[in-house]
Amino acid sequence: MGELLINTTGSHVPMLPYLLVSLIMFFAGIYGFFTRKNLILMLISVELILNAVDINFAVFNRYLFPEQMEGLFYALFVIAIAACETAVAIAIIINVYRKFGNTEVDNIQKMKE
Amino acid sequence: MTTIIFYILALVIAVFSVLAVTSKKVIRSATFLLFVLLATAGLFLMLNYHYLFAVQVTVYAGGIMILFIMAIFLTHKPGDEFSTKMSWKVRSSVLLAVGGLLLTGYIIVKNVTRVYNYVQSGEMKMQEIGTAMMGTEKYQYLLPFEVISLLLLACIIGAILIARKETSAGETDSDSDK
Amino acid sequence: MEYTILILLLPLLSFLAVGLLGVKLKPCTAGLVGTITLGLVTALSYFTAYQFFTGHKVNGVWETLVPYNFTWLNVGENLHIDLGVLIDPISVMMLVVISTVSLMVHIYSMGYMKGEKGFQRYYAFLSLFTFSMLGLVLATNIFQMYIFWELVGVSSYLLIGFYYTKPSAVAAAKKAFIVTRFADFFFLIGILVLSFSTQTFDFGILMGGDESIFSTALGSTFMGASALVWAMALIFIGGAGKSAMFPLQVWLPDAMEGPTPVSALIHAATMVVAGVYLVARLFPIYIGFTPEVLHGIGYVGAFTAMFAAVIAITQTDIKRVLAFSTISQIGFMMVALGVSTSMTLNHSEHGGLGYMSSMFHLFTHAMFKALLFLGAGSIIHAVHSNDMKDMGGLRKYMPITHITFLIACLAIAGIPPFSGFVSKDEIMTAAYGFSTGMGVWMTITAGITAFYMFRLYYNIFWGKDYVVQGNHKPHESPLSMSFPLMFLAFITIVGGFIPFGKFVTPDRTVYDIHLDWKIAVISVIVAVIGIALATLLYKKDSKRPAELAAKMQGLYKASYNKFYIDEVYMFITKKIIFNGISRPFAWFDRHVVDGAMNGMAWVTGWSSEKTKRFQSGSMQWYAWVFLAGILLITLIAILAN
Numbered sequence: 001m002g003e004l005l006i007n008t009t010g011s012h013v014p015m016l017p018y019l020l021v022s023l024i025m026f027f028a029g030i031y032g033f034f035t036r037k038n039l040i041l042m043l044i045s046v047e048l049i050l051n052a053v054d055i056n057f058a059v060f061n062r063y064l065f066p067e068q069m070e071g072l073f074y075a076l077f078v079i080a081i082a083a084c085e086t087a088v089a090i091a092i093i094i095n096v097y098r099k100f101g102n103t104e105v106d107n108i109q110k111m112k113e
Numbered sequence: 114m115t116t117i118i119f120y121i122l123a124l125v126i127a128v129f130s131v132l133a134v135t136s137k138k139v140i141r142s143a144t145f146l147l148f149v150l151l152a153t154a155g156l157f158l159m160l161n162y163h164y165l166f167a168v169q170v171t172v173y174a175g176g177i178m179i180l181f182i183m184a185i186f187l188t189h190k191p192g193d194e195f196s197t198k199m200s201w202k203v204r205s206s207v208l209l210a211v212g213g214l215l216l217t218g219y220i221i222v223k224n225v226t227r228v229y230n231y232v233q234s235g236e237m238k239m240q241e242i243g244t245a246m247m248g249t250e251k252y253q254y255l256l257p258f259e260v261i262s263l264l265l266l267a268c269i270i271g272a273i274l275i276a277r278k279e280t281s282a283g284e285t286d287s288d289s290d291k
Numbered sequence: 292m293e294y295t296i297l298i299l300l301l302p303l304l305s306f307l308a309v310g311l312l313g314v315k316l317k318p319c320t321a322g323l324v325g326t327i328t329l330g331l332v333t334a335l336s337y338f339t340a341y342q343f344f345t346g347h348k349v350n351g352v353w354e355t356l357v358p359y360n361f362t363w364l365n366v367g368e369n370l371h372i373d374l375g376v377l378i379d380p381i382s383v384m385m386l387v388v389i390s391t392v393s394l395m396v397h398i399y400s401m402g403y404m405k406g407e408k409g410f411q412r413y414y415a416f417l418s419l420f421t422f423s424m425l426g427l428v429l430a431t432n433i434f435q436m437y438i439f440w441e442l443v444g445v446s447s448y449l450l451i452g453f454y455y456t457k458p459s460a461v462a463a464a465k466k467a468f469i470v471t472r473f474a475d476f477f478f479l480i481g482i483l484v485l486s487f488s489t490q491t492f493d494f495g496i497l498m499g500g501d502e503s504i505f506s507t508a509l510g511s512t513f514m515g516a517s518a519l520v521w522a523m524a525l526i527f528i529g530g531a532g533k534s535a536m537f538p539l540q541v542w543l544p545d546a547m548e549g550p551t552p553v554s555a556l557i558h559a560a561t562m563v564v565a566g567v568y569l570v571a572r573l574f575p576i577y578i579g580f581t582p583e584v585l586h587g588i589g590y591v592g593a594f595t596a597m598f599a600a601v602i603a604i605t606q607t608d609i610k611r612v613l614a615f616s617t618i619s620q621i622g623f624m625m626v627a628l629g630v631s632t633s634m635t636l637n638h639s640e641h642g643g644l645g646y647m648s649s650m651f652h653l654f655t656h657a658m659f660k661a662l663l664f665l666g667a668g669s670i671i672h673a674v675h676s677n678d679m680k681d682m683g684g685l686r687k688y689m690p691i692t693h694i695t696f697l698i699a700c701l702a703i704a705g706i707p708p709f710s711g712f713v714s715k716d717e718i719m720t721a722a723y724g725f726s727t728g729m730g731v732w733m734t735i736t737a738g739i740t741a742f743y744m745f746r747l748y749y750n751i752f753w754g755k756d757y758v759v760q761g762n763h764k765p766h767e768s769p770l771s772m773s774f775p776l777m778f779l780a781f782i783t784i785v786g787g788f789i790p791f792g793k794f795v796t797p798d799r800t801v802y803d804i805h806l807d808w809k810i811a812v813i814s815v816i817v818a819v820i821g822i823a824l825a826t827l828l829y830k831k832d833s834k835r836p837a838e839l840a841a842k843m844q845g846l847y848k849a850s851y852n853k854f855y856i857d858e859v860y861m862f863i864t865k866k867i868i869f870n871g872i873s874r875p876f877a878w879f880d881r882h883v884v885d886g887a888m889n890g891m892a893w894v895t896g897w898s899s900e901k902t903k904r905f906q907s908g909s910m911q912w913y914a915w916v917f918l919a920g921i922l923l924i925t926l927i928a929i930l931a932n
Contacts, residue, residue: 013119016222024127024131028134035134041134044133048130054169062162069241069242072162072165079173081264083173083176084264087272090183092275093188094276103189202911206915209922
């Protein structure tokens with residue numbers, strides 16, 4: 001399948017649809033981040049946002065500066081950082097769960113007291 | 114053909130993104146997220162970024178998703194549901210998200226026609242990527258690469274430290290494991 | 292003579308060592324450290340004096356040496372503040388006086404302060420004081436002098452308030468500090484005016500004989516007097532504050548709340564003569580350009596001398612009698628400076644006699660007044676009271692104190708051959724040389740001096756027999772206390788024979804002191820009359836003094852209450868300043884300034900009450916507002932395009 005795709009690119013998906021897809025993903029993530037009360041679900045929303053950013057990096061690199069590789073590398077680094085962030089965040093979430101018995105975001109507010 | 118594949122992927126991403134943030138069950142949200150990530154990987158493939166595709170699949174869809182699922186299993190009973198009643202908060206968030214979407218979309222649509230559309234076909238050489246990642250010249254990325262590696266190390270240690278069970282004064286770590 | 296810097300550094304080191312390690316040291320160790328350091332300083336001072344007065348003479352004129360002088364602060368183009376060491380006849384003379392008295396006081400305190408709480412602190416402060424006083428006399432410029440001047444004030448404050456648990460001591464310390472500080476304010480203004488117009492602080496340049504530097508100061512006038520006159524008068528006010536000249540003398544009697552050795556050191560021999568030293572230091576300017584100010588100083592001194600002497604007659608606290616006598620004697624020194632009419636002093640021209648006699652009297656007075664105070668301390672140590680009515684007939688119990696005290700009394704009364712006679716006689720000669728009125732006035736003052744000193748002496752050692760209470764008998768003090776008494780008494784006896792005119796004269800040439808027989812005889816007769824009167828009234832316990840006091844009730848009461856100067860001050864400060872000025876300010880402060888502050892606090896509280904919901908701590912809410920803000924700004928940017 002990969003072979004097939006490689007051979008057929010070169011024509012004609014313009015830049016705009018890519019950007020719109022990533023835009024939808026991004027605002028879906030934003031919406032999730034605002035409304036979700038569960039920490040894990042908030043984290044999932046954040047992953048959506050980061051992923052949307054990755055797509056944008058890749059698209060801009062490919063369409064605007066194809067002879068360079070900045071976008072590619074930044075997407076790579078974002079993925080790496082996302083992995084780090086997820087690992088730490090999940091560690092924190094598990095700790096919160098141990099302390100309060102659930103993973104509601106309101107618990108974090110209690111910690112300031 | 115390409116166009117069709119692209120629109121399938123785009124549809125998958127759009128639908129499952131929204132589902133991932135509205136689903137009532139955590140495990141379902143995670144599954145939908147997995148679909149979104151895989152579709153994104155497909156987009157990378159369409160852009161001829163094969164390496165990025167591989168990374169996306171292994172790190173995101175593989176590594177991070179496993180973490181999520183483990184965390185969900187650790188902290189949730191199966192069948193837990195979250196109410197999504199239309200509170201003031203949800204409504205305002207919908208408003209803001211849709212507003213932002215429209216505004217940003219307007220900006221993109223209005224501006225993207227000005228840029229020059231150009232797609233270079235052909236696979237990027239893996240050797241090229243490796244040289245760029247390990248080089249110290251201009252447009253080469255050894256330093257960020259090393260920084261990321263340090264960050265990863267710090268995260269491993271930090272995650273272990275945070276997730277570790279707190280031991281009270283008298284206990285040792287081996288005691289707490291029991 | 293580079294080693295002279297050690298004279299300054301040793302007491303400073305001792306202060307730091309005893310002050311910082313005081314808690315760790317045993318009291319006697321602290322005392323020994325202080326005393327031995329001061330012994331070294333004294334030895335160095337004597338050596339300096341020996342070396343200076345045997346060597347440094349050019350064409351029959353004493354040199355001025357500056358072994359150390361480095362620029363400490365640069366102020367503007369020409370003006371810089373230096374720190375250094377200045378050696379000339381008067382500073383060497385002061386070195387000898389200060390180190391001698393200070394050493395005696397250090398030794399004496401070993402006995403007197405034994406077992407006191409804060410013994411180490413006491414010695415630390417003594418070292419600090421000695422350091423500052425030596426720095427004051429060795430200053431190479433007027434600003435360095437001012438710095439040490441203030442340091443002296445601080446250490447005086449600390450020592451007066453040594454018994455800080457006693458409210459009266461704390462009040463006295465505050466009073467001394469505030470009054471002298473008030474005077475120092477004028478001193479500082481004077482310094483600034485002087486240095487601004489002459490563009491130098493340095494004594495060397497100011498006294499260098501270059502008259503052109505004063506042209507600006509003499510040229511500009513303010514309220515009918517030239518700037519130089521103002522500067523010199525203001526500087527003298529600073530000196531008057533430290534030297535307790537009328538009307539700034541109120542702090543000195545109260546300062547007697549401090550330990551008695553401190554009174555001997557600071558409030559009799561050294562610090563209070565700082566004002567005299569200041570005038571003597573600037574003498575060439577006073578005499579050369581502002582003789583009217585100098586004569587004014589003389590009149591102030593003359594009035595103060597008489598005023599304090601009259602008060603001293605009626606005081607019953609022995610330390611207060613001595614305090615007023617100190618004020619009176621400093622008045623003598625000021626008079627001597629004030630009656631000088633020229634810089635020259637030789638057999639035909641006596642214009643500068645006052646300067647020499649003032650310095651001479653400073654020297655002898657420091658010795659016998661320190662002796663009197665230490666003697667008083669010894670008496671207080673024995674009977675545990677300051678008041679005359681608790682004493683009487685003590686000569687049988689304390690022979691050494693008695694004899695030394697008598698010697699000092701004879702010296703201050705001006706009976707030959709003791710030192711006070713010689714120096715006071717020179718002052719009298721200078722005063723008669725200035726005007727007969729001044730001479731007569733000072734002669735009468737000297738008579739009163741003799742009277743009140745012997746009233747004090749008889750009341751302590753003669754009069755009614757001492758009533759022994761219980762098994763506590765007054766006893767002679769230990770050797771550490773009686774040795775300084777004997778040493779100072781020795782200097783008091785032989786001090787008059789020092790050929791002082793050889794060493795300290797205004798033009799720094801040699802002058803042979805010779806007695807003016809006519810004046811000498813008059814002053815001795817007056818002194819003897821004073822003593823006889825005191826003998827008549829006080830030698831035997833009788834009713835006569837009380838009857839006399841009853842007859843002159845008004846005068847007696849006025850004198851006993853120090854002519855109500857304190858009350859006048861209280862009236863001015865309490866009634867006029869507090870009610871008239873401070874009260875409205877306080878009202879303004881409380882209602883307007885505080886009101887504004889309280890209003891601000893209230894507004895802050897109110898607004899935070901209203902806005903605290905924004906700080907909910909809810910991260911999602913923050914993110915929401917953040918995004919909304921971004922979108923809003925973007926929208927505005929688009930619309931603005």
